[in-house]
Amino acid sequence: MRNFSLSLTAIVLLGPGARHVLAIEPVIQRDIARVEGELAGVFLDGQVLTAAVPGNAASASRWQVLDDRAVRVRAGDLAASTSQIDIGKLGIGWYRIEFLGRDDACLAWTTAAVLAKLTTPVPQDSPICVDSATAWFAPNDREKQDRLARLTALAGANWVRDRLRWRDMQPQQDGFTETRTTYDTSARIQTSHGLKVLQVFHDTPEWAVAEGDTRGRYAGDLRDVYRFCKAMAMRFRGTVHAWEPWNEGNVATFGGHTTDEMCSYQKAAYLGFKAGDSDVLVCWNVSTAVPTRLHTRLVLQNETWPYFDTYNTHTYDWPDSYERLWKPVHEAACGRPIWVTESDRGIQYATPEPWCDLSREGEIRKAEFMAQSYASSLFAGADRHFHFILGHYCEGGKIQFGLLRLDETPRPSYVALAAIGRFLAGAKCLGKWNVDGRPNAHVYAFQARPDGELRDVLVAWAEKPGDWDQRGKTVVDWTLPDGVTAEVVYDYLGRSLGSSVPQKLQSAPVFVLLGPGEAKHLPLAAPQQSTYRTGQPGRIVLQLHMPPSASVNIEQIPWASDIEHKVQPETEIELPLYAYNFGEKHVRGRIVVEHAPAGWRLTPNTWDVTLDSMGRNRLDCRFFMPQRQADKTSDTWIVLRGDFGPAGRPVLAFRLISQPGEGYEAVAPVTR
16 A cells, blocks of 8 residues: 555636635645556556456357457457457457357357556546445455556546445444444555545434434534544545535435535535545535526525535536536536536446346447547536446446446446546646537547647537437538647547548547647637635534425426425424534624515524534524415525624525425525
8 A cells, every 4th residue: 555645736716816726636646557467358558358258158169359339350269168268469449259159149248448558647637537436336345446446547537436324434423433444445445546535425324313304314413414524534534535525415315405404514514524634625515416596596695605625516417418507506616616526328228137238339329428528527617527437337217327347347438438538637628619510519629638748639529419319320520720730639439540630520529639739729619617706614504404394396497406495374383493613612693584585474583692612502483474475586585694703604594485486586685
């Protein structure tokens, strides 16, 4: 294992008239990734390929190797009792190795990849990342964790996303697990291979579940969240470099939380992580589904931006929609780096369980999708993009997501990831070239360091909007402008096409390497940016903790998820409001109702509060909503504001609705 000491470098954004330090990017020890030990079917350029003969191919008499387009590139006879075949050297690419019986029937098959040798370490600021969930894919299996880490590093990834369970690390309120866990070994192994680790958890241990809640929801007492996050930051200092405090909390699968609940939870988690390790990156507890203006308005009204170093989101939309859909993400990010920590468009598998392989056409469409997704995401504003997911993984509807097969042999999409990691190493998006009169041509320009050399890189393809069965059919004529010359062109799997740019763009992206600065001769539309907001995190946090039975998904936009608090008009209820002090000093202050709709009653509407360090006070509050004609523009906002002097002016903003859709288009109140 390597020494896990790290240095830090600032991520700086040019804001209006000033330079803003947004976050601290860890700089870890990193060497050139190499094949060390056995990896199933993954080789570097120049190595001799071998393949084990599957057990169900005992009667095979011949073997053949097909490339990604099903062209035979190598073949041979298979002697009885042979356990391994020597294929020889093959060029960069993906290969299917078939074992044939009578009449050339395929009895069994496996796959292999040949990757380019990395010539320099992956840049510390490279945007190419991947979700691996290594601790879960290889629980307590250090050898498999090591293989997955090496496969990730060979693909040129900078960050890797892992998984952890709170209940495993703190089974009892008064005690943390002291023995080494699968999460400890996974983090150390991945770091030892030069990978920066983003960790996420999304469970609550039984002892921390509030009355009426479930383990799939946030802990009711935010002090438990603070203490856990502080302990994890201390335990994993140097081996986990960033944390997502929850996963997709805005959808029912992971608790179905309202956005105000996400904001209060985020504040407590942020303060806990920073108390344990002031250098660790704390991410927004990532949202998913189609981003909405309502979600963003609540993030802003709760003044949450000082409590995340990066704003994280997930997307399972088509790449051509990223730019259009992500405007609410840019506003919510408040100038912080945007991380897309899950991204894919799942595709149905074609073979029986447990292998669940894609069809040959599906494999190619998925591999082509990879560069389309990364390039479109970086133009749409992402600073880091993580594909979901490295290992073999299926979900309902017979959907396969993995870049690797069940036995860790590669799919074509894994080879496509390695090409992206190579050609977009350290990439900064320069813009998009809207090729005249060709709306289905997609050309994105980057400054990057392919093979360690500074270059301008174009990623180009042609595709019409549509589902999987409509993709792979678009062809568009194009040419580079006069005076712009390609140095070398590579295909979507990283194979050299020489220096001639293809006359036609197709679904399979090409990487066009230009000299440094050459992209300035193209008419580029600038990538999206987020406006920076200043702010400092306070130590006082306010929370509304309504029962889950009061939550409803208003579903105002297809494929979106906005969970809201729903209450009954003309019925007085108790609002469960809390104030927390995560500071080290005893504080006193006042909390007032800064905004409520006309006719709504909150009794009382002012609270004088005294809070000890790590104290929590319940704010007694009776609430009454009169019956009224509700519509999309009705005022449904309640805003509480505290004043604790030097300890801060905490805010809690939430909505109470009587029916789904009420107040969805209402303007959020101006309260400061």
